[in-house]
Amino acid sequence: MNYSLKLDSPGEWLETVLANFDEFLVDHAANERKASAAALSMVAHYPDKVTLVETMVDLALEELNHYRQVLNLMRQRNLNPGPDEKDPYVNEIIKQVRRGADHYFLDRLLSAAVIEARGAERFDLLGAALDDSDLRGFYKTLARSEHKHQELFVVLARRYFPNDEIDDRWQEWLQIEARILGSLTIRPRLH
Ligand SMILES: [Fe+2]
Ligand SMILES: [Fe+2]
Numbered sequence: 462m463n464y465s466l467k468l469d470s471p472g473e474w475l476e477t478v479l480a481n482f483d484e485f486l487v488d489h490a491a492n493e494r495k496a497s498a499a500a501l502s503m504v505a506h507y508p509d510k511v512t513l514v515e516t517m518v519d520l521a522l523e524e525l526n527h528y529r530q531v532l533n534l535m536r537q538r539n540l541n542p543g544p545d546e547k548d549p550y551v552n553e554i555i556k557q558v559r560r561g562a563d564h565y566f567l568d569r570l571l572s573a574a575v576i577e578a579r580g581a582e583r584f585d586l587l588g589a590a591l592d593d594s595d596l597r598g599f600y601k602t603l604a605r606s607e608h609k610h611q612e613l614f615v616v617l618a619r620r621y622f623p624n625d626e627i628d629d630r631w632q633e634w635l636q637i638e639a640r641i642l643g644s645l646t647i648r649p650r651l652h
Contacts, residue, residue: 466578467639473647475586481649482591487543488650490531492580495548497524503569513617520610527603534599550652551576553641557634567622571631574614575638581607583651 478485500521504514535541554576558568581604588601618627645652 466575466582467635468642470583470586470642471647474583475590477647478587478649479590483538483540485649485651486531486535486538487540488546490528490535490542491545492548492651493524493528493531497521497528499573500524507566510621512620516613516617520613523606527606530599548652550641550645553644554638557637563622567618567626567630570614570618571627571634574611574618574631575634577607577611577614579638579642580651581611
């Protein structure tokens with residue numbers, strides 16, 4: 462399996478985030494909270510899948526902890542959480558999730574994996590580029606964490622689906638994600 466994303470984040474994205482880091486931080490916090498909520502929604506949707514439930518509960522806690530850490534950074538900067546905004550990237554990805562119980566389940570796992578992969582890539586960029594060494598360390602740690610989440614969703618998929626099916630659909634998801642990312646307006650947001 463090829464884990465690598467098909468499109469690198471444009472340099473303009475990094476420049477925009479660095480120039481508007483406070484604005485980015487508020488959006489980043491919201492993304493961590495939504496990641497936690499999404500993990501819990503998997504629990505609600507698949508209560509009979511024991512391994513999935515346990516994995517998603519752990520993930521929800523970890524994402525909520527990320528949210529708490531970003532909130533602490535916001536407090537230091539006198540920033541408050543804002544109202545939720547539409548996330549065109551995530552909305553477009555959700556539109557590509559196929560219907561039908563099996564296809565839907567596989568696509569939920571692989572779309573989550575691809576979103577985690579993009580988070581890891583972007584946090585890694587911030588971990589290398591931010592001025593503040595504490596912030597660099599924080600984002601490097603987050604990048605490792607989101608990379609593990611990507612793998613966790615793929616491991617879960619392997620538990621429930623044949624490898625061939627996963628590998629084929631994963632390649633399609635990488636293409637879908639690259640197309641969606643490439644169509645986005647560059648803003649100081651995670652996506
Ligand atoms: Fe996270
Ligand atoms: Fe994550």
